[in-house]
Amino acid sequence: MQRRDFFKKIGSVAAVGAVIPVMSFAADAPKPVSPNKMDYKVAVDAITGGKAPVKSSKVKLKVPEIAENGAVVPVTVEVDSPMTDSDYVKAIHVLSTKNSNARCIDVNLTPANGKAYFSTRIKLGGTQEVVGLVELSNGEFLIASQSVKVTIGGCG
Amino acid sequence: MAEERKSLIKIKPKRYKDGEIVKVSFMVMHPMDTGMGKDKKTKKIIPAKYINSVKFNYNGKDITTMTVWESLSVNPVFTIYMKVNGKGKLTVTYTDNTGEVHEKSKKIKPKG
Numbered sequence: 095m096q097r098r099d100f101f102k103k104i105g106s107v108a109a110v111g112a113v114i115p116v117m118s119f120a121a122d123a124p125k126p127v128s129p130n131k132m133d134y135k136v137a138v139d140a141i142t143g144g145k146a147p148v149k150s151s152k153v154k155l156k157v158p159e160i161a162e163n164g165a166v167v168p169v170t171v172e173v174d175s176p177m178t179d180s181d182y183v184k185a186i187h188v189l190s191t192k193n194s195n196a197r198c199i200d201v202n203l204t205p206a207n208g209k210a211y212f213s214t215r216i217k218l219g220g221t222q223e224v225v226g227l228v229e230l231s232n233g234e235f236l237i238a239s240q241s242v243k244v245t246i247g248g249c250g
Numbered sequence: 251m252a253e254e255r256k257s258l259i260k261i262k263p264k265r266y267k268d269g270e271i272v273k274v275s276f277m278v279m280h281p282m283d284t285g286m287g288k289d290k291k292t293k294k295i296i297p298a299k300y301i302n303s304v305k306f307n308y309n310g311k312d313i314t315t316m317t318v319w320e321s322l323s324v325n326p327v328f329t330i331y332m333k334v335n336g337k338g339k340l341t342v343t344y345t346d347n348t349g350e351v352h353e354k355s356k357k358i359k360p361k362g
Contacts, residue, residue, distance in 0.1 A: 165323060198319055
């Protein structure tokens with residue numbers, strides 16, 4: 095028992111010793127903050143203007159379930175829409191729930207596109223959800239989301 | 251600004267007819283630094299440098315405009331669809347948060 099106590103004491107001392115330098119270092123160099131820090135909920139409200147988006151199967155979000163490298167995650171958003179002058183997809187927004195800036199990209203489409211489709215590659219800081227938010231020409235908002243497991247974070 | 255960036259516009263399929271809907275990808279070699287990463291050698295924070303906005307212009311008409319934030323990958327790709335409407339020119343312009351402007355254009359020549 096004595097031996098165990100000895101190791102416990104040593105362990106606690108070592109832990110305290112390890113924490114103090116880390117803390118002092120952190121105080122010296124503040125953690126860099128994203129230039130446009132924005133939470134997910136704030137970002138959604140900023141896009142929709144307070145309207146609640148409707149979950150829809152019309153929005154097809156294609157993201158890998160497991161992304162080995164968070165720095166390159168392919169995202170494809172496709173919307174089932176005729177893309178005529180009276181009925182078209184106005185905008186496609188790609189968001190992430192836990193990145194320091196939730197907004198990734200806003201794409202403003204026109205009927206000249208012919209097809210509501212957008213594809214790119216994004217960075218994810220950790221395991222989280224990728225959200226595709228779609229604005230229709232009649233003012234409605236559709237949403238689709240999928241969680242992505244990230245093994246190596248890609249931010250910073 | 252002085253740095254010349256490589257970019258590419260790809261159209262699929264290669265041969266297309268008038269009125270067809272084609273896939274257009276714009277790729278650009280850009281660092282897309284978030285302003286949060288550190289240089290491993292100097293331990294200094296790399297200043298933010300990312301694309302702000304991208305514009306697809308076809309025959310003088312903006313068909314697609316994008317507002318971009320820093321969470322896009324290094325060397326980003328933007329893929330959209332476009333309806334071919336006669337001969338013309340497709341121009342893609344991007345702006346950077348540091349004021350860098352880059353332009354790339356490709357001739358649109360529908361066959362048949």
